[in-house]
Amino acid sequence: MNFKDMDFTEKGILHNPDTIKVITDMGMSEYGDRLGRVVHAAVNDNDMLSELSDGRKFKFNDAPMSGVAFLTHQLAYMMAGTQLVQYPELKFRQLVSINSNYPRVAESINWKKLDHQGMASFDVDLSTDDVPMTGVAIGQDLARIYAGTIGYAFSDDELEKALATGLNLDSEKVFAARLGYERRMNEVVLKGNAGAKIKGLFNQIAAVVAPITSPLQWFDETTSGLFAGTGIGDIREGFNKLFKTIFDRTGQTIYPDTLALPPSIYDYLAGTYTGINGDKSLLDLFANNNIASKNNGKPLNIVSVRELEDAGSIANSQSKKYRIVAYNNSVSNLFVANPIPLEFLAPQRNNFKIKVVGRYSMSSLVVKRAECMGYMDGM
Numbered sequence: 001m002n003f004k005d006m007d008f009t010e011k012g013i014l015h016n017p018d019t020i021k022v023i024t025d026m027g028m029s030e031y032g033d034r035l036g037r038v039v040h041a042a043v044n045d046n047d048m049l050s051e052l053s054d055g056r057k058f059k060f061n062d063a064p065m066s067g068v069a070f071l072t073h074q075l076a077y078m079m080a081g082t083q084l085v086q087y088p089e090l091k092f093r094q095l096v097s098i099n100s101n102y103p104r105v106a107e108s109i110n111w112k113k114l115d116h117q118g119m120a121s122f123d124v125d126l127s128t129d130d131v132p133m134t135g136v137a138i139g140q141d142l143a144r145i146y147a148g149t150i151g152y153a154f155s156d157d158e159l160e161k162a163l164a165t166g167l168n169l170d171s172e173k174v175f176a177a178r179l180g181y182e183r184r185m186n187e188v189v190l191k192g193n194a195g196a197k198i199k200g201l202f203n204q205i206a207a208v209v210a211p212i213t214s215p216l217q218w219f220d221e222t223t224s225g226l227f228a229g230t231g232i233g234d235i236r237e238g239f240n241k242l243f244k245t246i247f248d249r250t251g252q253t254i255y256p257d258t259l260a261l262p263p264s265i266y267d268y269l270a271g272t273y274t275g276i277n278g279d280k281s282l283l284d285l286f287a288n289n290n291i292a293s294k295n296n297g298k299p300l301n302i303v304s305v306r307e308l309e310d311a312g313s314i315a316n317s318q319s320k321k322y323r324i325v326a327y328n329n330s331v332s333n334l335f336v337a338n339p340i341p342l343e344f345l346a347p348q349r350n351n352f353k354i355k356v357v358g359r360y361s362m363s364s365l366v367v368k369r370a371e372c373m374g375y376m377d378g379m
Contacts, residue, residue: 090186096334097336109366120132240291249374257296262322264309322379
């Protein structure tokens with residue numbers, strides 16, 4: 001959008017300014033002029049009362065807006081609304097830290113792996129020169145930053161009808177674009193991307209995170225209950241086996257703090273109550289009473305994730321490929337870089353449509369310590 005399409009009551013305040021960016025916070029549009037001043041423009045029913053960063057005010061006149069100008073004002077509201085929408089079916093933000101503290105131009109993420117080697121001697125003859133030397137083995141890994149785009153368009157017919165009737169444009173296109181971005185993020189973080197040959201949280205290669213087999217099959221899918229003879233202690237044993245495996249893989253230094261379950265198992269645990277008064281679910285019981293939570297000093301964060309219903313490599317007796325994932329969710333172990341969260345550029349005319357394109361950038365799941373993760377299949 002170019003301000004040449006509009007007139008100002010106070011001439012000379014802005015010198016042919018060009019729109020730099022549309023900001024969506026609180027329904028405000030923010031523009032910058034070539035002199036570096038900022039205009040905050042709030043849209044109301046009649047005209048636009050605006051304020052320069054130095055406090056001087058002006059307003060647009062009542063001349064008809066161009067299609068691009070009208071769309072820009074509408075988007076200030078619609079995009080602000082999309083920032084507040086939650087997508088409960090997409091769990092990646094609950095499961096992994098999304099870090100945007102990287103330069104926008106970053107093309108890759110590099111990190112060093114340090115292995116401190118050596119141990120002091122004990123009970124030695126100090127007259128000798130036999131002193132053990134420590135060492136540091138340094139390795140380096142790299143994760144690429146991937147660019148992505150998404151967009152939507154409004155036809156001239158849609159814009160003309162909205163202008164003529166005074167009705168708002170259909171915001172579903174804006175919501176759909178935001179949802180498309182969130183879905184792609186969710187897919188890449190949890191399952192990776194075959195085209196880019198990258199793995200996600202739930203399918204790291206077996207050589208890195210070798211799945212262990214459940215010590216028992218305790219959940220009867222046909223009755224949505226336990227197999228005969230299976231007790232609460234047996235279920236806890238299965239989880240503890242997974243937690244102890246991770247603890248041993250990390251040199252007995254780290255216990256998991258997060259447990260991701262298939263909805264079938266999560267719902268059974270959450271909906272089955274025990275205790276003297278029958279007021280405590282099995283989910284609450286296991287969150288607080290297991291070797292990981294006791295050693296960490298806090299309950300496990302247990303999350304239901306639909307992608308785990310068929311993520312396993314081993315089928316149980318009822319041909320269900322459940323996978324249970326446990327890991328320590330610290331940024332020192334794993335995270336996703338998101339240098340450019342989704343942002344939309346200014347509307348652009350394209351023949352008989354006005355297009356709005358957005359872009360973002362992100363890494364694959366950065367796994368700095370794969371040993372802090374563990375899978376259990378066949379439960």
